Structures are given as C-alpha cells and as structure tokens.
Amino acid sequence: xxxxxVSPTAAPQRxxxxxxxxxxxxxxxxxxxxxxLLVAPAAILAVTFAINLTIFALIDSEGEIHxxxxxxxxxxxxxxxxxxxxxxxxxxxxxxxxTRRQFFAATTVVAVLQxxxxxxxxxxxxxxxxxxxxxxxxxxxxxVLRYVTDSAVLQSVTLFASLLLTTAIAMxxxxxxQRWRTPGFLIAGIGTIGLLGxxxxxxxxxxxxxxIGSWFVDAPRxxxxxxxxxxxxxxxxxxxxxxxRRATT
Numbered sequence: 001x002x003x004x005x006v007s008p009t010a011a012p013q014r015x016x017x018x019x020x021x022x023x024x025x026x027x028x029x030x031x032x033x034x035x036x037l038l039v040a041p042a043a044i045l046a047v048t049f050a051i052n053l054t055i056f057a058l059i060d061s062e063g064e065i066h067x068x069x070x071x072x073x074x075x076x077x078x079x080x081x082x083x084x085x086x087x088x089x090x091x092x093x094x095x096x097x098x099t100r101r102q103f104f105a106a107t108t109v110v111a112v113l114q115x116x117x118x119x120x121x122x123x124x125x126x127x128x129x130x131x132x133x134x135x136x137x138x139x140x141x142x143x144v145l146r147y148v149t150d151s152a153v154l155q156s157v158t159l160f161a162s163l164l165l166t167t168a169i170a171m172x173x174x175x176x177x178q179r180w181r182t183p184g185f186l187i188a189g190i191g192t193i194g195l196l197g198x199x200x201x202x203x204x205x206x207x208x209x210x211x212i213g214s215w216f217v218d219a220p221r222x223x224x225x226x227x228x229x230x231x232x233x234x235x236x237x238x239x240x241x242x243x244x245r246r247a248t249t
Contacts, residue, residue, distance in 0.1 A: 026098055026106035029089060041077050041118065045125075048073045049141060056137040067140045067147070074118065078163060079170040082111065086174025086244070104241050111167040119159035126155065149221055157222075161229035168236035175240045179247035 031037060048070040056066050085107055093103045126143035134140055140147075145155040177185045203209060216224055 022102060023106055023109065026093065026102050027110055029093055029096075029098075029103075030085060030107065030110045036081065037114070040081075041074055044073045044077050045071070052139060052141055053135055053137060056134075056139040059137075063138065065134060065138050065140050067144060069144070070141050071122065071144065074122075075163070075166045078114075078118075078166050079173075082107070082167050082170035083174040083177075086171055086240075087177055090174075090178060090244075090247075100245050100247070104244055107171065108237060111164065111171065115160050115163040115167060118163050119156055122159050123152065123156045127152070145225075148225070154221060154225065158225040158229075161226045161233065165229045165233040165236070168233040168240065171240045172236045172243070175243040175247060179243050 052068050052070050056068075059066070090103055094100070122142055126146070129135060129140065129142050130146070143155075145158055149155060149158075173185070176188050180187070203212065
C-alpha cells in the first residue's frame, strides 16, 4: 500500500473567488433585470418629456421660460427600484448563499454607479436644453438647477447627491419593511411624520424659522446642495445596514 506524504509547507488549495469578484457577482443580481434598470427610466423620461414638450408647444411663451418638475418622475422610479431590491431581490439573494453584508455592499455600489450615470445623463440633457432654447419652446425640464446656480459642476454633483439620497431613503424603507413587515413600516412612517411635526412645532415656538431661512440663503451653495444631501445619504445607508443585518427572509 502506498502512502502519500503531504508536506506541511505545501501550497494551500485555491479558494473560491472572493472580494471584488464576489462583489461584482452579487451586483449582477440587480443587472439581471436590465430592462427595469435601464429601459424603464429611459421610457419614463421620454414619456414625460414628450408630454411636456407638446403642452409647451401649444402655449405662446412669448420668450418666458416655463419650468416643469417632470424630471422628478425619474426619482420615483429610483424609489420603486430600490424598495423592490430590498423586499424581493434580498430574499432571493440569501437563497443563493449571498451574505447580508455582500448584498448590502453590492446594492450600495449599484446605487452609487446608477446615481452617477443618471446625473450625467440629466446634466447632458440640461446642456442640450439650454443650447436649443428649451427645445425650441422655452421649456426647462432638465435644467431646473439653473435657477440656483450657473456652475455645471455644482449642477452635476447636486444631481448625484439628490439621486443618491433618494436611493438611500428607498433602501432604508425597504430594509424596514423586510425586518418588521407592514406593522413596522407603518409605525416607522407614523413616527417619522410625528418627529417632523414635533420639530416644526418646536422651531415655530422658538421662532427659529428666519434663522434657518437665513442659513440656507447665506451658506455656501455646495454645502446646501451637496454637503447636506450627501451627509443625509450616508446616514440613511448606515441605518439601512443596521436594520438589514438583523432582517430575516
């Protein structure tokens, strides 16, 4: 009988791909539904653009710029997509032996990349909109931030910050539902409304509204439009992990 002797210094066997490769593999869980990830937001923008273009083409603007908040439809898509990711894709991922930490990290990466992509597209459409005189009908749909700043850089980063904040809130909402289901979701919603209402009451009682308004007017624009939303987004993402790490399927 032959006995194989294994040297204690022998090289260990290769392990399954981990780290970055594993992260990218989990990211592809979201990319599987690429029509929802790419086609749906494009369709939303196209439809809202066509409707508003038609309306303003029928209006005699007389050189006056007409603003529209129709681009907020894209933000609504972001809320729906990431809420669905936390309530439906999350249980599916755990069934594929994906850990909570891996799913959370991958979802955050997708959120950041998608926010960058959407902000880039919106800024590009804003530039085209300005160059074409509001698409020939004095319409301002994509360049809403031109009302507050002429800096293309600040406009782009503000779009990214606002999109990431929206995404982070949607992730948090989905995580809350995933952990506590409908009762917990309703309690969290009522509690949030109550907290905001109490804050408004205290601020009104202390007569702080003028000071708050002055701060927003006098503070640097980058702090108001970028710093505050990014800080809130980071806080929401951190809260999402705190809830998700204890969520069941």
